[in-house]
Amino acid sequence: xxxxxxxxxxxxxxxxxxxxxxxxxxxxxxxxxxxxxxEHRHFYDLPEYLREGDTLVLNDTxxxxxxxxxxxxxxxxxxxxxxxxxxxxxxxALVRPGRRLPEGTRVLIDTPPHEPPxxxxxxxxxxxxxxxxxxxxFANQPVEEILPEVGRVPLPPYIHRELPDPERYQTVVAxxxxxxxxxxxxxxxxxxxxxxxxxxxxxxxTITLHxxxxxxxxxxxxxxxxxxxxGEWYTVSPEAAEIINxxxxxxxxxxxxxxxxxxxxxxxxxxxxxxxxxxxxxxTPGYEFKVVEGLITNFHLPRTTMLVLVSAFAGREKVLHxxxxxxxxxxxxxxxxxAMLIL
Numbered sequence: 001x002x003x004x005x006x007x008x009x010x011x012x013x014x015x016x017x018x019x020x021x022x023x024x025x026x027x028x029x030x031x032x033x034x035x036x037x038x039e040h041r042h043f044y045d046l047p048e049y050l051r052e053g054d055t056l057v058l059n060d061t062x063x064x065x066x067x068x069x070x071x072x073x074x075x076x077x078x079x080x081x082x083x084x085x086x087x088x089x090x091x092x093a094l095v096r097p098g099r100r101l102p103e104g105t106r107v108l109i110d111t112p113p114h115e116p117p118x119x120x121x122x123x124x125x126x127x128x129x130x131x132x133x134x135x136x137x138f139a140n141q142p143v144e145e146i147l148p149e150v151g152r153v154p155l156p157p158y159i160h161r162e163l164p165d166p167e168r169y170q171t172v173v174a175x176x177x178x179x180x181x182x183x184x185x186x187x188x189x190x191x192x193x194x195x196x197x198x199x200x201x202x203x204x205x206t207i208t209l210h211x212x213x214x215x216x217x218x219x220x221x222x223x224x225x226x227x228x229x230x231g232e233w234y235t236v237s238p239e240a241a242e243i244i245n246x247x248x249x250x251x252x253x254x255x256x257x258x259x260x261x262x263x264x265x266x267x268x269x270x271x272x273x274x275x276x277x278x279x280x281x282x283x284t285p286g287y288e289f290k291v292v293e294g295l296i297t298n299f300h301l302p303r304t305t306m307l308v309l310v311s312a313f314a315g316r317e318k319v320l321h322x323x324x325x326x327x328x329x330x331x332x333x334x335x336x337x338x339a340m341l342i343l
Contacts, residue, residue, distance in 0.1 A: 001285065003219045005316065007302045008323050016336035017161050019168050024193050027338040029326055036318045038325055043188045043339050046296075052201030053249030054294075057240075058186050059257045060206040063170060064177035066151030068122065070109040076100065078107045080122050080135065081154055082147075083180045083213065089143065093135045094213070095124065103127065111150050118146050130230065154180065156335050158301075178210040178233070184335040185255035185297050205243040207265075209234040209257040209279075219303045224284055227305065231278040234261040241265075241274040244291070250343070252294035256306045259283070259292050259313070266290040283309040285316060295342040299326055299333040314342045 020026045023043075030039040030049065041048075050056065068080040078101065081094040095101050101124050111118040119140045126134040137143050153166040163169055171186035172194070194204055214230045221227050236244075244251060244262070251270060253259045264279035265272040269290055282305065295313055300306040311319045322340070331338045 001224050003222055003224050003303050006219070006224070006304075006307050006311065006320075008320055009327065010302060010333060011327065014327065014330065014333045014337075015158050016332035016334060016338075017159055018163075019187065019336045020332075022190060023172075023188050024190050026188055027331055028341055029322060029331065029338070030341045030343070031314060031318065031322045033314050033318070033342060036315075036321065038322055040329065044193065046193065046341065047196050047200060047202075049341060049343060050197060050200070050202045050252065051249060053247070054201075054252055055203040055205055055244055055247040055249065056197060056252050056254060057205050057207060057244065057258045057262060058171070058173050058189070058254045059183040059209055059261070060171070060173045060175045061179040061183060061208050061210050061257075062174035062177045063153065063179050063182050065154045065180040066147050067154045068109050068120075068151050070107045070122065072101070072105060072107060080107060080109070081180075081213075082135075082137075082151070083132065084178050084210065086134070088136075089138070090125070090134055090136050092128070093122075093133050094131075095133050095135070098131065098133075101133075109150060111146075114146075114149065116141075118150060120146070120150055156181065158334060159336065173206055175206070176208045176210075176235075178208075180213050181211045182335070183209075183211060183255045183257045185258075185339065187336070188296075188339050189254075203243050203247065205240040207234065207236050207240050207258060207261045209261045211257055217304075218301065219305065219308070224308055227282065229280045229282040229305065231280050232257075232260075233276065233278050234264060235276040236261065236265045236272055236274050238274040241272050245271050250293040251291055252296065252343075253292045254296045256295075256297060256309050259295060259309060262291040263287075263289065283312050285312045287312045289313065295340075297340050297342070298335065299323065299331060299337055299340060301334065310340075310342070 109120040
């Protein structure tokens, strides 16, 4: 399929720059897969659409990435994006300007006023095939304690404002550090809403998929089938697999990352295997879903793998019609935007 089939007109002013408060007061477009019918609600109305016996599957990854700024010994400015901790003070990272930072380079990181003063350096240790680096952090205080003061939360490139509270870019179920971005469909949940769902008999299972920066990259080919997915690590625990495999109602994934995890771990119709593995699963129209029967998602950029996945689940024409309606009615798009429920 031609990538242009996943184009739509997105006015820049509809890209949400800050989250709505409270979290569950975002708008929610409800798309019925069979008929294409559309309803306009709010996220706090979600309990009306789920019923006893359904299972809601959320991604509990936690954004552990940090953006650091500093300078080389020669004075040149450097940006280091810490993406994934590897242990022993080492991280997988992106660095700019990459070509001017060979192995062995040490970068002196800018630090805010602090008592006692914070000193931090980053040493470039190795370059990986995907262009990322292995770096090691050195500091005069425990790194995990000072990173929140030294680093900035790496918001998506289309968000141009800093967050007063970095926790607002974490879901309320975020537990497992290792992600470069938040699973944003989960940002709409509050503890109270999850408790309401549990009380009405909806089970909640958490899986983990650590999101890479590839989530922000558009399709890299004119034909969608030629796009190459980078690997991302996921975990389905034995406890989560038991909940999912014993579901009496519908299995509803929260976010495209949960969809990819469930379908990657599938071992049959409505059955998953407990495992930790790397997935490069790329879901395009024509894919036969084995596990996922409902989807909560945000509104995605044109020509992205997320929009292709949603179109595979609900039908390209129905999805793009819903997107046009969302634009017409001034829904808020992307990470801090409104929600879409597909059943």
